[in-house]
Amino acid sequence: MSHFSTIKTKLKNKPQLVEALEMLQYEVKEDQELKVTGAHGIGHETVEAEVAIAQDIGFRMDPRTGEYELVTDLETWNQPIPVERFIDKVNQQYARMTIHNTVKDMGFQVEEEWEMIDGSIELTVNRWIGSSVD
Amino acid sequence: MPQQQIKFTIRQDGTVTEEVFGVVGNECENITRTIEKKLGTVNYTEVKPEYYNNVTLQHNQNETQEQTTTG
Numbered sequence: 001m002s003h004f005s006t007i008k009t010k011l012k013n014k015p016q017l018v019e020a021l022e023m024l025q026y027e028v029k030e031d032q033e034l035k036v037t038g039a040h041g042i043g044h045e046t047v048e049a050e051v052a053i054a055q056d057i058g059f060r061m062d063p064r065t066g067e068y069e070l071v072t073d074l075e076t077w078n079q080p081i082p083v084e085r086f087i088d089k090v091n092q093q094y095a096r097m098t099i100h101n102t103v104k105d106m107g108f109q110v111e112e113e114w115e116m117i118d119g120s121i122e123l124t125v126n127r128w129i130g131s132s133v134d
Numbered sequence: 135m136p137q138q139q140i141k142f143t144i145r146q147d148g149t150v151t152e153e154v155f156g157v158v159g160n161e162c163e164n165i166t167r168t169i170e171k172k173l174g175t176v177n178y179t180e181v182k183p184e185y186y187n188n189v190t191l192q193h194n195q196n197e198t199q200e201q202t203t204t205g
Contacts, residue, residue, distance in 0.1 A: 009148035010174035091148025095173055099142055099150070102169045108140065119146040126139050129156075 009095040011068040016101065017051055017059060020093035026053040034058050034071060047071050096121055140166070 011017050021028045032052035049058025049071055056076055059068040070087055077083050100110070100123075108125040115121055139155040150173060154166060 007150040007152065007170055007173045008175045009150060012174070013172065088147040092144055092146055095144045095148045095150050098172050099144070099169060102172055103140065106165070106168065108138075111139075121142075121144040123142040123144065124139065125142075126137055128137055 009091045009098075010065075011059070011091070011094055012066055013098070014050060014061075014068070016097050017068055017090075017094055019097045020090055021051070021053055023093050023097065024089060028053055032058060092121065096123070099123060138165070 018028050018030070029052045030050060032049050034047045034049050034052060034056050047058070047060070049060045051060075051068065052058035057070075057072045057079070060071050061068050070083070070090075072083065074083060079086055081089070103110075103125045106127070108127045111124045111126050113121065113123045138157050141153045141155070143151040145151070152166060152169070157165060
């Protein structure tokens with residue numbers, strides 16, 4: 001063992017964000033105009049979102065940070081899980097997809113993947129030095 | 135032929151812990167830098183003693199029980 005890091009995931013890559021949302025069983029639409037529903041929506045502005053999973057839930061990129069951020073109306077949030085938990089799940093799935101795609105390109109193969117009791121995912125990948133892949 | 139292994143723990147909030155086995159020195163950082171770049175911000179990195187080992191001492195790792203060099 002020679003290296004041990006802790007990394008905070010940031011949503012920077014649109015295709016991987018879409019992939020992560022689809023893995024979480026959301027139907028993803030791109031470049032949508034989000035609308036606020038319900039009576040209190042009157043007079044609210046609409047919001048452009050590059051990635052949307054509902055009429056009033058989506059993600060748009062913050063040009064200052066280059067990161068995608070959730071845009072939604074917390075008053076009409078009707079998902080089965082709280083919004084904080086939703087963001088966590090998206091981050092976790094995004095990290096998982098990013099790792100899978102990256103290590104595959106580097107010639108690693110997945111040895112095992114487990115979902116642990118605490119909800120974390122353990123993923124072990126291998127590659128042999130001297131094989132034809134880099 | 136030695137084996138390189140990376141073990142990722144992806145916590146519920148998307149924070150990733152990464153441990154690299156079977157790689158010494160700078161090569162280790164090269165392998166994971168790509169992943170870290172794509173994922174986000176590295177909060178913490180601990181360099182294990184093996185970092186300073188010569189490549190030929192790779193077989194002496196005592197923490198990795200699965201570190202066989204057959205195959």
